[in-house]
Structure formats: C-alpha cells, structure tokens
Amino acid sequence: MSLAVAVSATDHVQGDADAKVTLVEYGDYQCPYCGAAYHVVKAVQKHLGRKLRFVFRNFPLNQAHPMAELAAESAEAAAAQGKFWEIHDALYEHQDQLGQPLIEALVERLHLDAKTFEADLESRKFQSRVKHDFMGGVRSGVNGTPGFFINGERYDGSWEEEPLTAALLKAAAA
Amino acid sequence: MDTVLAPGAPAPDFTLPASPSSTVSLADHRGRPVVLVFYPADWSPVCGDQLALYTELQEEFARFGAQVLGISVDGPWCHAAFTAARNYSIPLLADFEPKGAVARSYGVYAKQGGTTERALFVIDATGIIRWSFVSPMGVNPGADGILAALESLPGVSS
Numbered sequence: 633m634s635l636a637v638a639v640s641a642t643d644h645v646q647g648d649a650d651a652k653v654t655l656v657e658y659g660d661y662q663c664p665y666c667g668a669a670y671h672v673v674k675a676v677q678k679h680l681g682r683k684l685r686f687v688f689r690n691f692p693l694n695q696a697h698p699m700a701e702l703a704a705e706s707a708e709a710a711a712a713q714g715k716f717w718e719i720h721d722a723l724y725e726h727q728d729q730l731g732q733p734l735i736e737a738l739v740e741r742l743h744l745d746a747k748t749f750e751a752d753l754e755s756r757k758f759q760s761r762v763k764h765d766f767m768g769g770v771r772s773g774v775n776g777t778p779g780f781f782i783n784g785e786r787y788d789g790s791w792e793e794e795p796l797t798a799a800l801l802k803a804a805a806a
Numbered sequence: 807m808d809t810v811l812a813p814g815a816p817a818p819d820f821t822l823p824a825s826p827s828s829t830v831s832l833a834d835h836r837g838r839p840v841v842l843v844f845y846p847a848d849w850s851p852v853c854g855d856q857l858a859l860y861t862e863l864q865e866e867f868a869r870f871g872a873q874v875l876g877i878s879v880d881g882p883w884c885h886a887a888f889t890a891a892r893n894y895s896i897p898l899l900a901d902f903e904p905k906g907a908v909a910r911s912y913g914v915y916a917k918q919g920g921t922t923e924r925a926l927f928v929i930d931a932t933g934i935i936r937w938s939f940v941s942p943m944g945v946n947p948g949a950d951g952i953l954a955a956l957e958s959l960p961g962v963s964s
C-alpha cells in the first residue's frame with residue numbers, strides 16, 4: 633500500500649523537505665498505542681536528525697475514542713495559530729488527562745487566543761480538515777492507529793524504536 | 807483450506823443470529839450492496855481495530871447504500887457484550903451453530919484455529935460476489951479495498 637495523498641504544504645511537517653526519509657504518521661490523540669508511538673517518534677527523530685522529515689495526520693477513531701475528534705480539531709485550531717507541534721506534543725504527553733479541562737489549560741499555557749480557538753471549535757471549522765486527513769488515510773490503507781508510511785509506502789513492521797529506526801535508516805540509505 | 811468464493815459466484819444465502827433474539831438473512835439485503843466481514847474472534851485486538859474503522863466509515867458505506875455485516879463464530883451474547891463495550895454500529899452475526907457453517911460455505915473457515923479467516927466479500931445488489939479478499943490472520947485489511955470494490959460496482963454513482 634502506498635500513500636494516496638502526497639505530503640504537501642497543508643501538512644504538519646517537522647524537518648527539511650529535502651530530507652532523505654519521510655515518515656508519515658496517521659494518529660489518534662486518544663489511542664494509547666499512538667501515545668506510546670509518540671515517544672518512539674521523538675527518539676527516532678533524535679537518532680536520524682536532518683535525515684528525517686516527520687509528518688502527522690489525523691486519524692481519529694471516534695466511536696472507540698470519544699475525545700479523539702475534539703483533540704484533533706483542537707490541534708488544528710492551535711495550528712491555525714502557529715502552535716501545532718506544541719499542542720500535538722502536549723496532548724500526547726498528557727494523554728492520560730485528555731479532555732476539555734486539559735485543552736483549556738493548554739490554550740492558556742501555549743498563549744493561544746482563547747476567543748478565536750473557542751470560536752473555531754464551536755463552528756467545527758476544522759472538522760473537514762480532520763475528515764480529509766482521515767479519508768486520505770483510509771484510501772492509503774491505514775487500518776488502525778498509529779499508521780506509518782516510510783517514503784510513501786505503508787510500514788507494517790514493528791514500530792518499536794529499534795526496528796523503526798532500522799527501517800528508516802535503510803530507506804535513507806536506499 | 808477450502809476454495810474462497812471468487813468474484814462472479816453467487817453469494818450463498820444464510821440466516822444467522824444478529825442478537826440473542828433476532829436473526830438476519832443475506833437475502834433481506836437484496837437490492838443493495840453488502841459487505842461481509844469475516845473476522846476470527848471478538849475481543850482480539852486486531853479485530854477490534856478493524857471493526858472500529860468500519861464503524862467510523864459507516865457514513866462512507868452509506869453513500870453506496872451498502873450494508874456491512876460482521877461475522878465470527880462467537881455466540882450472540884458474546885457479540886452483544888463486545889458491541890456494547892466498543893460502541894460498534896455494525897451488526898455482528900453469530901456463525902455459531904453449526905459452528906462456522908456460513909464461513910465454510912464461503913470457503914473461509916480456518917479449521918486449525920476453529921475460527922473464520924479474516925476475509926472480506928463485497929456482494930452486489932443482485933447477490934453476486936464482486937470482490938473478495940483474505941487477509942493474513944493477524945493483519946487488519948483496512949477499508950481501501952472495500953471502498954474501491956464498492957466504487958467499481960456497476961451503476962454506482964458516488
């Protein structure tokens with residue numbers, strides 16, 4: 633399976649466009665496996681340095697995770713204010729407290745404009761963005777979360793730190 | 807293993823419990839596409855992800871007028887508890903007695919483990935199988951193949 637939607641300027645990206653490897657994650661903020669994968673991705677980013685570009689896309693499984701959509705739309709609302717990665721990291725670091733109070737606390741901590749943020753959530757401004765990410769993932773063969781793609785190909789191997797690092801290094805050397 | 811029914815074959819009809827007090831027949835759904843999702847067992851983590859994904863995609867399937875039916879050899883009370891615990895909206899049918907008979911008729915019964923294979927069938931409105939796919943037991947097949955098969959059904963405008 634390969635990525636149906638190419639990485640573009642609308643994506644949330646860490647790293648250089650000319651990095652040797654691109655890792656795309658389809659993730660859900662409430663999924664405990666994604667919570668574990670968050671720390672793994674941090675470690676592989678450190679290991680690969682400038683060789684790696686990382687992209688995060690939304691894949692909320694709302695029936696299973698009732699807070700996932702709220703979290704995803706909150707992250708997009710923060711992104712609109714230039715704070716995507718800050719809230720992305722904070723949501724995963726405090727995943728055990730995921731909920732409205734955590735999001736309110738993060739709005740304050742990240743110095744977001746609360747009025748705009750709340751209005752964006754109220755109007756569901758980013759619902760279609762989240763859905764677009766989700767359906768692109770479905771079309772790419774994402775079957776659960778976290779769903780990883782390395783240089784556009786679905787990665788079905790283990791995403792423990794060691795095998796994921798090895799797979800990324802192999803792709804970087806190819 | 808038996809031969810998996812291939813595209814072009816008529817889908818064998820069946821009537822299975824959908825809950826402790828109701829049954830569902832394939833023939834009830836004639837006139838609309840049906841997606842059969844055979845999965846090995848309630849409660850196992852991969853099945854859980856797969857059914858959560860299909861629950862999430864109910865709106866997409868509805869665009870094709872398609873009905874999704876999950877089938878495993880678990881009994882109806884087990885399905886009821888599983889559905890309630892995971893908030894699934896897909897009917898789960900119990901291929902429980904005689905065990906796996908429907909899976910056998912589709913060629914997707916795994917004798918070794920005594921469960922169904924992890925298999926997908928897309929059946930058109932006239933009851934003909936148009937697409938089938940057997941995934942390795944431990945691999946969630948996702949939904950891209952189902953959506954592509956539904957899109958390629960004749961007369962489908964999405």
